Amino acid sequence: MKRGSPTRQRLAALALLGIPLLTFPVLGLPQGELAGMPATVLYLFGVWGGLIVLAASIAERRKK
């Protein structure tokens, strides 16, 4: 059998990481304000942006 592509597996793992981070109950954890911004807003955009950055670094990695 051919082994699955590592890039695809890493991205899928990232999706599996994203699901709990972007749903309740973890989503209920950030409370209050941070630097004048609602913590929930910062958390959502932060996790979202983080997933995108990680996905980009995995997908655009050059093969040796």
Added chain:
Amino acid sequence: MMLSGWFIALLSTAYVGLLFAVARFGDARADAGRSIITANVYALSLAVYCTSWTFFGSVGRATSGGLSFLTIYLGPTLMLLCVGVIIKMIRIAKAQRITSIADFIASRYGKSQLLAGLVTIIAVIGIVPYIALQLKAVAASLDVLFDQPGHTIRLWGIDSTLLVAGVLALFTILFGTRHLDATERHEGMVAAVALESVVKLVAFIAVGVFVTYGMYGGFADLFQRASVHPELAGLLKLDGARAGTWAAMILLSALAIVFLPRQFQVMVVENVDESHLKRAVWLFPLYLLLINIFVLPVALGGLLHFGGQGVNPDTFVLTLPLSQGAESLALLVFIGGLSAATGMVIVETIALSTMICNDLAMPALLRSPWLQRQKQGDLSGLLIGIRRVAIVLILLLGYIYFKAAGEAYALVGIGLISFAAVAQFAPALFGGMYWKQGTRAGALAGLLAGFGVWLYTLLLPSFAKSGWIGNGFVEHGLFGVEWLRAQALFGLSGLDEISHCLWWSMLANIGAYIAVSLLTEPDALEAGQAERFVDVFRHAQQAPDTRLWRGNASQTELATLLERFLGPVRARQQLGSYARSRRVSDWRSLPADAEFVHFAETELAGAIGSASARAMVSSVTREEDLGLEEVLDILDEATQVRAHSRELEAKQQALEAATAELREANERLRELDRMKDDFISTVTHELRTPLTSIRALSEMLYDDPKVELDQRRRFLGIIVSETERLTRLINQILDMAKLESGRAEWTTGEVRVGEVVREASEALGALYREKGVRLNLDIAEGLPAVLADRDRLMQVVVNLLSNAVKFVAPLTGTVAVVVARAENMLRVSVADNGPGLTAEECGVIFEKFRQGGNTMTDKPQGTGLGLPISRQIVEYFGGKLWVESTPGNGATFIFTVPLTQAAPDA
């Protein structure tokens, strides 16, 4: 109002003209074989996902639901990360010439026309509200620009929304149905959609920056002002009680990004290169993130600014700039909104019209007596005609829905109804890709069950809400039965209507799909297709299995079929290239075998969908029914053959690796053999030199008894010293042989190197004094002991010291020995002020039988084995021995012994 109607019309026309130019350019480049669809264009074209819903509706949604508008964009982000699923879909679509999502599902379940028709009907009914949403948004934005309430703008007595629908239909026809393409690809359209994506993003960010930084003092300022109002502050918090809704929305949007007909079109059908997905996997989510950053600020800004004035929150992006007199920004926003709407409508209606034409109109036509009579005519024109009519019909339906139910819902509410409809494709489609046992009957049952629940719990209530039909079934249940209330089915309450529908429809859909699949048997064609879909990665490398078709066919009849549906020019082109691929100059000389039939069917599938293509081909061929058993046998056999060939391949690789290893070992052996021969010949030569002189002198003494005593004494002295040299040589050769073979005996213990050096210098003291050479010792204090063999180490030091004294000049010669610590090694250097060595000599001095000095003229001063033996010993202790020298400045021999590391076991 300052903005005049003709100016807006002119601007819109100019913008659409630009889109046409881009589309033309894209098509021309595609025809020339130089596609302009790059990874970035592909990723941007996926952003056709962001429609008027996103552009106008998100802000509206945020004013009531707070952060929940984000779920619609988080789902697609997560779905795109599952690249493997999407790549598999693309592979299947390419292998099967899939043209739409209906085609995909129908093709998997035995190219069923019934299934294709059902999927098409669900898609059309499901998407109509979504089209209505776009019409509503464009009409509403026109109302705002002209400052007219309630869509009252009329042109030549026609309702403005109908006018918008008509213009959009015209665009779509011009964009998408100019010619009938074999693969249903529209590269020009994709390029135009990508451009639109950029325009709407720029427009939205512009208005976001305007509101956030122009009207207010940035994000923090807006959030601070909002937190003063309790009802606004609530929008910034997440309600843990709505956790279920939150998750349901993410799931719904994750499914929508794949199953909306337009998304399937751009993501799967229009994909030109799988590797483009690598860019899309992050660039498209990034796009979504950017277009959403300013949604909340605009919503809060609008609520703060218009508080209590009854301005529709869905139009905040327009009304806010207008309230500040920023008319050019409002125009940019209008163009952005127009982009969002036209992009969606064009791609969606093209995808739907393809499905209607291939999967609803074609099956009807094939059965009609009219087509039976028209045996010879070219039908490609008819196909385009059907698609154009379908486009007009879809927009008309959208308009009717808008009139009937549009006013009762906000934009996002309408869109979610469509999302829930297309989510019904998920079980049949994912099941079909990964589960071979899924059958046609199961897919039909699942789709019908899910669609039925959706109709009853979501679409009909939306009609009821607008007063179009009675709302008794929502309020009191069908026939007054309490547990049949449409939005609290079986008493399930506490969910919002979308989650409620999603839960019940998925339960019915998945349940029916699995249950019926397990209770029914697939027919032969289904089993074959199931194999090709589920194992697409394994089937991709080899030619299609033509053994799955058996029967009689005539190639002229098949060719006529192709000409009728593809047009004569294109049909001849395809036949020609197919003939060339089989190395024949004329296709007429090809046999009408299974492969030819397969080729014809695939070509047709590109034009009219797999189900219709299948029906057309079987109408002109006499196919033998293979039967399920036989098909399964063939597939099973094929699987076994593949497994065997893989095994064989693995064995062959192992064999090759073993052969290479053996060859390498043989090479090494030969090298060793050659080295041994060299060694023996050198040794023999070295032994012969002293032997020759001993023999010559002994013969002289033997032959001539009258040799004088002095002479005799001198001869005997030479004989004795030569014998000593011979003994030394033999001892050292034995020593060397022992070291090299690893049979040398080592007694390892703690050794103080300083002591060893001192002892060696004392032993050689007589030799140094005799020649008048000075020996300086510099031994650092407090050096730790090393693990080594004391006698062997002594041998090394003595060898180096006696070498040094040999090469320095008498009386002026100096030899300096330094013992010091260098990191975790002990370093001993022996420096002399002799003639030194050239770089070349430094390299070879450690080879066996190399003598220092010129061996041709000077009498050899040693055996040539001392240094190689020393090096072997030092390396055995884990250290190194080397020489540093420049000619004329003496030579320094240095060796190191590791401090901490214990010597290896002997």
